[in-house]
Amino acid sequence: MRRLDKGAPLRAAMKAAGLDIPRLAAKTKDVDPEGEGLSRSLVGFIAGQGKTAREECSDRAAELIALALNREVEDLFLTPVFTLPESTSTRRSQTGERQKPELPQRLMKQSELSEFLRKSPSWIDKQIQEARERGEIWPGLIYVGTSRRFDPHAVLDAMRRQSTAA
Template identity: 50%
Template structure:
Protein backbone atom coordinates (compact mmCIF):
# COMPACT_ATOMS: atom_id res chain seq x y z
CA UNK A 1 0.00 0.00 0.00
CA UNK A 2 2.84 2.39 0.86
CA UNK A 3 4.72 1.49 -2.32
CA UNK A 4 1.62 2.34 -4.36
CA UNK A 5 1.26 5.63 -2.47
CA UNK A 6 -2.23 4.78 -1.23
CA UNK A 7 -3.95 5.42 2.06
CA UNK A 8 -6.75 3.27 3.43
CA UNK A 9 -9.27 5.57 1.75
CA UNK A 10 -7.34 5.43 -1.53
CA UNK A 11 -7.08 1.64 -1.46
CA UNK A 12 -10.82 1.32 -0.78
CA UNK A 13 -11.52 3.54 -3.80
CA UNK A 14 -9.05 1.54 -5.92
CA UNK A 15 -10.85 -1.71 -5.05
CA UNK A 16 -14.13 -0.18 -6.27
CA UNK A 17 -12.42 0.69 -9.56
CA UNK A 18 -11.23 -2.90 -10.16
CA UNK A 19 -14.34 -4.66 -8.86
CA UNK A 20 -16.57 -5.77 -11.77
CA UNK A 21 -19.65 -5.04 -9.62
CA UNK A 22 -18.30 -1.61 -8.64
CA UNK A 23 -18.81 -2.30 -4.94
CA UNK A 24 -15.21 -2.83 -3.84
CA UNK A 25 -14.18 -3.03 -0.19
CA UNK A 26 -15.16 -0.61 2.56
CA UNK A 27 -12.57 1.54 4.29
CA UNK A 28 -13.15 -0.31 7.55
CA UNK A 29 -12.48 -3.69 5.88
CA UNK A 30 -9.29 -2.34 4.34
CA UNK A 31 -8.31 -1.09 7.81
CA UNK A 32 -8.96 -4.52 9.33
CA UNK A 33 -6.84 -6.25 6.69
CA UNK A 34 -3.87 -3.86 6.58
CA UNK A 35 -4.00 -2.62 10.18
CA UNK A 36 -1.87 -3.72 13.08
CA UNK A 37 -4.06 -2.50 15.91
CA UNK A 38 -6.68 -4.16 18.05
CA UNK A 39 -9.19 -4.46 15.20
CA UNK A 40 -6.68 -6.03 12.78
CA UNK A 41 -7.61 -9.41 11.34
CA UNK A 42 -5.24 -12.22 10.46
CA UNK A 43 -7.51 -13.65 7.76
CA UNK A 44 -9.77 -12.35 5.06
CA UNK A 45 -11.95 -13.85 2.37
CA UNK A 46 -10.42 -14.77 -0.97
CA UNK A 47 -12.62 -12.12 -2.63
CA UNK A 48 -11.19 -9.35 -0.42
CA UNK A 49 -7.63 -10.58 -1.04
CA UNK A 50 -8.17 -10.69 -4.81
CA UNK A 51 -9.61 -7.16 -4.91
CA UNK A 52 -6.73 -5.73 -2.84
CA UNK A 53 -4.14 -7.50 -5.01
CA UNK A 54 -5.82 -6.27 -8.21
CA UNK A 55 -6.09 -2.71 -6.89
CA UNK A 56 -2.39 -2.71 -6.03
CA UNK A 57 -1.44 -4.39 -9.33
CA UNK A 58 0.25 -7.25 -7.51
CA UNK A 59 0.00 -11.03 -7.65
CA UNK A 60 -2.25 -12.50 -4.97
CA UNK A 61 0.56 -14.79 -3.71
CA UNK A 62 2.94 -11.84 -3.22
CA UNK A 63 0.59 -10.17 -0.74
CA UNK A 64 -1.31 -13.02 0.91
CA UNK A 65 -0.37 -16.50 2.06
CA UNK A 66 -2.66 -19.44 1.49
CA UNK A 67 -1.48 -21.29 4.62
CA UNK A 68 -4.96 -21.11 6.05
CA UNK A 69 -7.87 -21.84 3.78
CA UNK A 70 -9.42 -18.58 2.71
CA UNK A 71 -13.15 -18.51 3.02
CA UNK A 72 -14.94 -18.38 -0.33
CA UNK A 73 -17.97 -16.76 1.22
CA UNK A 74 -18.31 -14.54 4.23
CA UNK A 75 -19.17 -16.15 7.54
CA UNK A 76 -20.94 -12.98 8.60
CA UNK A 77 -23.47 -12.87 5.77
CA UNK A 78 -26.85 -13.91 7.09
CA UNK A 79 -28.79 -16.46 5.03
CA UNK A 80 -26.20 -17.14 2.36
CA UNK A 81 -26.61 -20.14 0.09
CA UNK A 82 -23.96 -22.34 -1.43
CA UNK A 83 -23.94 -21.78 -5.18
CA UNK A 84 -25.94 -24.29 -7.14
CA UNK A 85 -26.64 -26.54 -4.17
CA UNK A 86 -29.67 -24.79 -2.74
CA UNK A 87 -28.35 -25.61 0.73
CA UNK A 88 -28.81 -22.89 3.30
CA UNK A 89 -25.56 -22.16 5.13
CA UNK A 90 -26.04 -20.90 8.66
CA UNK A 91 -23.50 -18.29 9.77
CA UNK A 92 -21.31 -18.93 12.79
CA UNK A 93 -22.50 -17.30 16.00
CA UNK A 94 -20.49 -14.98 18.21
CA UNK A 95 -20.35 -15.86 21.93
CA UNK A 96 -22.91 -13.13 22.69
CA UNK A 97 -25.29 -14.42 20.02
CA UNK A 98 -24.94 -17.97 21.34
CA UNK A 99 -25.56 -16.85 24.93
CA UNK A 100 -28.66 -14.91 23.88
CA UNK A 101 -29.91 -17.91 21.87
CA UNK A 102 -29.38 -20.36 24.76
CA UNK A 103 -30.34 -17.82 27.45
CA UNK A 104 -27.20 -18.53 29.42
CA UNK A 105 -24.52 -16.45 31.16
CA UNK A 106 -20.91 -15.86 30.06
CA UNK A 107 -19.64 -17.83 33.08
CA UNK A 108 -21.75 -20.83 31.97
CA UNK A 109 -20.17 -20.72 28.51
CA UNK A 110 -16.64 -20.45 29.93
CA UNK A 111 -17.32 -23.45 32.20
CA UNK A 112 -18.74 -25.54 29.31
CA UNK A 113 -15.69 -24.79 27.14
CA UNK A 114 -13.25 -25.46 30.01
CA UNK A 115 -14.92 -28.81 30.78
CA UNK A 116 -14.88 -29.79 27.09
CA UNK A 117 -18.64 -30.01 26.59
CA UNK A 118 -18.63 -27.23 23.97
CA UNK A 119 -15.91 -26.79 21.37
CA UNK A 120 -15.53 -23.29 19.89
CA UNK A 121 -14.37 -22.63 16.34
CA UNK A 122 -11.54 -20.12 16.24
CA UNK A 123 -11.76 -17.55 13.43
CA UNK A 124 -8.57 -15.53 13.67
CA UNK A 125 -8.42 -14.48 17.30
CA UNK A 126 -12.11 -14.74 18.04
CA UNK A 127 -14.34 -17.63 19.05
CA UNK A 128 -17.35 -18.56 16.96
CA UNK A 129 -19.91 -21.32 17.38
CA UNK A 130 -21.90 -23.50 15.00
CA UNK A 131 -25.41 -23.58 16.48
CA UNK A 132 -26.17 -27.15 15.37
CA UNK A 133 -22.80 -28.42 16.61
CA UNK A 134 -23.32 -26.79 20.03
CA UNK A 135 -26.83 -28.25 20.34
CA UNK A 136 -25.49 -31.70 19.44
CA UNK A 137 -22.64 -31.37 21.95
CA UNK A 138 -25.06 -30.32 24.69
CA UNK A 139 -27.50 -33.15 23.90
CA UNK A 140 -24.85 -35.89 23.94
CA UNK A 141 -24.22 -35.95 27.74
CA UNK A 142 -27.97 -35.79 28.42
CA UNK A 143 -28.55 -38.94 26.39
CA UNK A 144 -25.90 -40.86 28.33
Protein backbone atom coordinates (compact mmCIF):
# COMPACT_ATOMS: atom_id res chain seq x y z
CA MET A 1 0.00 0.00 0.00
CA ARG A 2 1.16 3.53 -0.69
CA ARG A 3 0.20 6.36 1.61
CA LEU A 4 -1.82 9.18 0.09
CA ASP A 5 -0.35 12.66 -0.29
CA LYS A 6 2.86 11.81 1.58
CA GLY A 7 0.84 10.78 4.65
CA ALA A 8 -1.07 14.05 5.13
CA PRO A 9 -4.53 12.35 5.36
CA LEU A 10 -3.07 9.84 7.82
CA ARG A 11 -1.64 12.57 10.06
CA ALA A 12 -4.93 14.49 9.85
CA ALA A 13 -6.86 11.38 10.91
CA MET A 14 -4.42 10.86 13.80
CA LYS A 15 -4.91 14.46 14.92
CA ALA A 16 -8.71 14.17 14.66
CA ALA A 17 -8.63 10.98 16.76
CA GLY A 18 -6.31 12.63 19.30
CA LEU A 19 -3.59 10.00 18.76
CA ASP A 20 0.14 10.40 18.51
CA ILE A 21 2.48 7.75 17.14
CA PRO A 22 2.92 5.74 20.38
CA ARG A 23 -0.83 5.74 21.10
CA LEU A 24 -1.69 4.76 17.52
CA ALA A 25 0.82 1.89 17.74
CA ALA A 26 -0.81 0.73 21.00
CA LYS A 27 -4.26 0.97 19.43
CA THR A 28 -3.18 -1.21 16.48
CA LYS A 29 -2.44 -3.93 19.03
CA ASP A 30 -6.00 -3.65 20.34
CA VAL A 31 -7.59 -3.99 16.89
CA ASP A 32 -5.23 -6.72 15.63
CA PRO A 33 -6.94 -10.14 15.70
CA GLU A 34 -3.53 -11.69 16.39
CA GLY A 35 -2.92 -9.24 19.23
CA GLU A 36 0.48 -8.16 17.90
CA GLY A 37 -0.19 -4.75 16.39
CA LEU A 38 2.52 -2.53 14.93
CA SER A 39 5.63 -1.19 16.61
CA ARG A 40 6.00 2.49 17.38
CA SER A 41 8.90 2.73 14.95
CA LEU A 42 6.91 1.23 12.08
CA VAL A 43 3.97 3.55 12.72
CA GLY A 44 6.47 6.42 12.86
CA PHE A 45 7.95 5.42 9.50
CA ILE A 46 4.49 5.25 7.92
CA ALA A 47 3.03 8.42 9.48
CA GLY A 48 6.24 10.46 9.52
CA GLN A 49 7.38 13.31 7.31
CA GLY A 50 11.14 13.23 7.79
CA LYS A 51 14.00 11.46 6.06
CA THR A 52 13.02 8.07 7.44
CA ALA A 53 9.38 8.28 6.32
CA ARG A 54 8.21 5.44 4.08
CA GLU A 55 5.84 5.94 1.21
CA GLU A 56 4.90 2.26 1.13
CA CYS A 57 3.86 -0.28 3.72
CA SER A 58 2.34 -3.74 3.85
CA ASP A 59 -1.36 -4.34 3.36
CA ARG A 60 -1.56 -5.60 6.95
CA ALA A 61 0.03 -2.43 8.37
CA ALA A 62 -2.32 -0.21 6.35
CA GLU A 63 -5.36 -2.21 7.46
CA LEU A 64 -4.39 -2.09 11.15
CA ILE A 65 -3.76 1.65 11.02
CA ALA A 66 -7.08 2.27 9.25
CA LEU A 67 -8.92 0.07 11.78
CA ALA A 68 -7.27 1.85 14.70
CA LEU A 69 -8.27 5.23 13.26
CA ASN A 70 -11.78 3.97 12.38
CA ARG A 71 -11.27 4.95 8.74
CA GLU A 72 -11.42 3.16 5.43
CA VAL A 73 -8.07 2.02 4.08
CA GLU A 74 -8.78 3.88 0.81
CA ASP A 75 -9.06 7.18 2.74
CA LEU A 76 -5.45 6.88 3.89
CA PHE A 77 -3.69 4.58 1.42
CA LEU A 78 -3.60 3.89 -2.27
CA THR A 79 -3.52 0.35 -3.53
CA PRO A 80 -0.96 0.27 -6.32
CA VAL A 81 -2.15 -1.71 -9.32
CA PHE A 82 0.44 -2.87 -11.77
CA THR A 83 1.18 -5.92 -13.82
CA LEU A 84 4.54 -7.33 -14.66
CA PRO A 85 5.20 -8.75 -18.10
CA GLU A 86 7.11 -11.67 -16.58
CA SER A 87 7.69 -13.30 -13.24
CA THR A 88 10.15 -11.72 -10.85
CA SER A 89 10.50 -14.89 -8.85
CA THR A 90 14.08 -15.80 -7.98
CA ARG A 91 13.17 -19.45 -7.62
CA ARG A 92 13.64 -21.71 -10.57
CA SER A 93 10.64 -23.56 -11.85
CA GLN A 94 10.69 -27.18 -10.78
CA THR A 95 8.42 -28.31 -13.61
CA GLY A 96 9.83 -26.46 -16.59
CA GLU A 97 13.08 -27.21 -18.30
CA ARG A 98 15.99 -25.21 -16.97
CA GLN A 99 17.42 -22.60 -19.22
CA LYS A 100 21.11 -23.13 -19.67
CA PRO A 101 23.25 -20.03 -19.33
CA GLU A 102 24.77 -18.77 -22.53
CA LEU A 103 28.39 -19.88 -22.69
CA PRO A 104 30.89 -17.41 -24.08
CA GLN A 105 32.92 -18.50 -27.08
CA ARG A 106 36.14 -17.18 -25.56
CA LEU A 107 38.52 -18.08 -22.78
CA MET A 108 37.68 -16.66 -19.37
CA LYS A 109 39.81 -15.21 -16.59
CA GLN A 110 39.58 -16.92 -13.21
CA SER A 111 37.43 -14.13 -11.79
CA GLU A 112 34.99 -14.42 -14.72
CA LEU A 113 34.84 -18.21 -14.41
CA SER A 114 34.30 -17.89 -10.67
CA GLU A 115 31.34 -15.58 -11.21
CA PHE A 116 29.96 -17.74 -14.02
CA LEU A 117 30.13 -20.96 -11.96
CA ARG A 118 29.00 -19.20 -8.78
CA LYS A 119 32.06 -20.60 -7.04
CA SER A 120 34.82 -18.76 -5.24
CA PRO A 121 38.24 -18.24 -6.83
CA SER A 122 39.72 -20.28 -3.96
CA TRP A 123 37.44 -23.19 -4.95
CA ILE A 124 38.93 -23.08 -8.45
CA ASP A 125 42.46 -22.92 -6.98
CA LYS A 126 41.69 -25.98 -4.84
CA GLN A 127 40.38 -27.93 -7.86
CA ILE A 128 43.52 -27.09 -9.84
CA GLN A 129 45.75 -28.10 -6.91
CA GLU A 130 43.93 -31.43 -6.40
CA ALA A 131 44.21 -32.22 -10.12
CA ARG A 132 47.93 -31.38 -10.02
CA GLU A 133 48.41 -33.74 -7.04
CA ARG A 134 46.79 -36.52 -9.09
CA GLY A 135 49.19 -35.72 -11.93
CA GLU A 136 46.46 -34.24 -14.11
CA ILE A 137 45.65 -30.84 -15.56
CA TRP A 138 42.31 -29.45 -14.47
CA PRO A 139 39.96 -29.63 -17.47
CA GLY A 140 39.66 -26.34 -19.28
CA LEU A 141 42.77 -24.80 -17.72
CA ILE A 142 45.04 -23.13 -20.28
CA TYR A 143 48.15 -21.18 -19.42
CA VAL A 144 48.67 -18.07 -21.53
CA GLY A 145 52.16 -16.97 -20.59
CA THR A 146 52.07 -16.91 -16.81
CA SER A 147 48.34 -16.22 -16.48
CA ARG A 148 45.53 -18.74 -16.36
CA ARG A 149 42.64 -18.81 -18.77
CA PHE A 150 39.75 -21.24 -18.76
CA ASP A 151 37.65 -22.82 -21.49
CA PRO A 152 34.18 -22.72 -19.88
CA HIS A 153 32.88 -25.51 -22.16
CA ALA A 154 35.58 -27.94 -21.03
CA VAL A 155 35.17 -26.96 -17.36
CA LEU A 156 31.41 -27.54 -17.45
CA ASP A 157 31.76 -30.85 -19.32
CA ALA A 158 34.23 -32.08 -16.68
CA MET A 159 31.98 -30.92 -13.83
CA ARG A 160 29.01 -32.74 -15.39
CA ARG A 161 31.02 -35.94 -15.79
CA GLN A 162 32.23 -35.66 -12.19
CA SER A 163 28.72 -35.11 -10.81
CA THR A 164 27.26 -38.08 -12.71
CA ALA A 165 30.12 -40.32 -11.59
CA ALA A 166 29.50 -39.46 -7.93
